Amino acid sequence: MSKRIVDENLLTLARDHATRYLAGVDERPVAPQMTRAELIAALNVPLTDAGEDAATIIESLAGAAERGTMATAGPRFFGFVIGGSIPVSLAADWLASAWDQNAGIYVASPIASVVEDIAREWLLELLDLPRESGVGFVTGCQMANFTALAGARHGVLRRAGWNVEEGGLYGAPPVNLILSAEAHVTIHTSLRYLGFGLRAIREVATDEQGRMRADALREVLKSCGDGPTIICAQAGNVNTGAVDPLRDIAALAREHNAWLHVDGAFGLWARASRDRRSVVDGIELADSWATDAHKWLNVPYDSGMAIVRDSASHRASMTVSAAYLEQTTGVERDQVDWVPEFSRRARGIPVYAALRALGRSGVEDLVDRCCAHARKFAEILGADDRVQILNDVVLNQVLVRFRGSDEATRETIARVQRDGTLWLAGTTWHGMAAMRISVSSWATTEEDVKRSAAAILRCVG
Numbered sequence: 001m002s003k004r005i006v007d008e009n010l011l012t013l014a015r016d017h018a019t020r021y022l023a024g025v026d027e028r029p030v031a032p033q034m035t036r037a038e039l040i041a042a043l044n045v046p047l048t049d050a051g052e053d054a055a056t057i058i059e060s061l062a063g064a065a066e067r068g069t070m071a072t073a074g075p076r077f078f079g080f081v082i083g084g085s086i087p088v089s090l091a092a093d094w095l096a097s098a099w100d101q102n103a104g105i106y107v108a109s110p111i112a113s114v115v116e117d118i119a120r121e122w123l124l125e126l127l128d129l130p131r132e133s134g135v136g137f138v139t140g141c142q143m144a145n146f147t148a149l150a151g152a153r154h155g156v157l158r159r160a161g162w163n164v165e166e167g168g169l170y171g172a173p174p175v176n177l178i179l180s181a182e183a184h185v186t187i188h189t190s191l192r193y194l195g196f197g198l199r200a201i202r203e204v205a206t207d208e209q210g211r212m213r214a215d216a217l218r219e220v221l222k223s224c225g226d227g228p229t230i231i232c233a234q235a236g237n238v239n240t241g242a243v244d245p246l247r248d249i250a251a252l253a254r255e256h257n258a259w260l261h262v263d264g265a266f267g268l269w270a271r272a273s274r275d276r277r278s279v280v281d282g283i284e285l286a287d288s289w290a291t292d293a294h295k296w297l298n299v300p301y302d303s304g305m306a307i308v309r310d311s312a313s314h315r316a317s318m319t320v321s322a323a324y325l326e327q328t329t330g331v332e333r334d335q336v337d338w339v340p341e342f343s344r345r346a347r348g349i350p351v352y353a354a355l356r357a358l359g360r361s362g363v364e365d366l367v368d369r370c371c372a373h374a375r376k377f378a379e380i381l382g383a384d385d386r387v388q389i390l391n392d393v394v395l396n397q398v399l400v401r402f403r404g405s406d407e408a409t410r411e412t413i414a415r416v417q418r419d420g421t422l423w424l425a426g427t428t429w430h431g432m433a434a435m436r437i438s439v440s441s442w443a444t445t446e447e448d449v450k451r452s453a454a455a456i457l458r459c460v461g
């Protein structure tokens with residue numbers, strides 16, 4: 001073993017700190033216990049000329065993490081939509097870091113390329129999506145939306161006789177961009193990055209759960225003419241968890257020869273559950289999908305997937321070629337062909353590990369448990385007459401309002417955040433303040449739900 005390369009003491013130190021951190025994450029307050037000023041005071045040492053001792057740095061970071069992190073790795077974090085990390089995916093992530101592979105092209109790391117090929121196949125099988133689809137392993141759903149919509153841009157313009165990769169958008173046939181009023185903000189940013197501009201967007205009205213209204217979509221499509229058209233639907237509203245009527249939307253998309261993209265950051269995983277599959281009925285009829293692995297699959301940040309049925313359009317929108325790259329022309333996967341990044345970490349490895357460890361029934365169980373926990377939250381909280389559940393709990397999201405008042409709701413959220421038993425945040429739903437509960441972690445048990453619901457009720461005041 002070459003001591004020059006491996007610093008065993010240092011890696012052991014990091015491992016011990018990580019293990020201790022995770023062992024304690026259940027019982028510490030979920031919210032960070034340090035202010036920004038305290039974090040700066042702890043970490044903002046003068047940058048030295050000579051550099052510092054490595055162990056000192058690890059100790060310093062680990063020390064700050066004890067109180068400076070949000071306990072998202074623990075079982076009672078219900079804010080935003082943030083999963084934890086199942087142990088095997090964390091361990092695989094450590095290996096990927098130790099190997100320090102450049103997962104850009106096959107030649108630079110055959111294992112990273114092969115693992116992503118396999119993970120691609122497993123993913124398409126598990127989610128039962130068209131097996132010929134291209135899959136790009138990206139940093140999260142923002143980049144998954146971007147990547148899939150780049151494929152969409154290429155596909156719809158090619159059908160209109162325009163090569164956008166060569167000609168850009170100046171002079172291109174205008175593209176109709178249709179999204180619902182509840183589309184996630186990352187759809188808007190993706191369209192901006194793709195050069196479309198926000199003014200081009202046509203918005204479709206939504207129903208009381210935040211679902212795109214198919215009848216309203218029909219009207220918008222009528223007003224569009226027959227130019228190239230991209231429709232962005234959603235599986236899993238960030239507030240309610242609601243899923244657009246995808247089968248109806250897909251039929252309309254087909255009628256109008258439009259490209260249907262589905263943002264399924266967390267909702268796409270419902271397809272892995274026999275119990276929840278009907279919630280995303282028709283999702284397989286889309287042309288592209290974006291999802292996250294770091295949310296519901298519970299792999300470490302940062303990890304998401306872009307899936308595009310027309311793999312030729314996907315590839316054409318992302319591919320890179322340069323003489324020095326020694327790209328393969330045959331069967332080997334060069335990841336630069338499927339993602340915006342050039343050099344990148346081997347983020348398919350923790351995804352591979354998670355899928356292989358969980359198997360089909362493990363993923364199904366993960367999804368079903370989170371959904372059952374969300375229903376339990378709604379049941380316990382909803383039984384209290386100070387509480388109103390604002391949404392149909394179809395997946396893992398619950399929207400809660402207290403004493404019918406914005407003030408009481410905001411005050412309850414603030415108290416819960418200070419209390420430390422759990423952490424969650426607020427939102428505005430149909431003009432009303434609401435508490436948003438998202439159950440996305442593999443580590444959450446029914447006991448955690450009961451304890452958290454009791455803490456929330458204690459904080460209503």
Ligand SMILES: *Cc1c(COP(=O)(O)O)cnc(C)c1O
Pocket residue numbers: 081139140141142143184186236237238263264265266292304
């Ligand atoms: C979280 C989320 C995104 C963005 O995903 P990131 O992983 O944060 O980039 C997009 N759409 C929906 C519906 C989401 O829930």
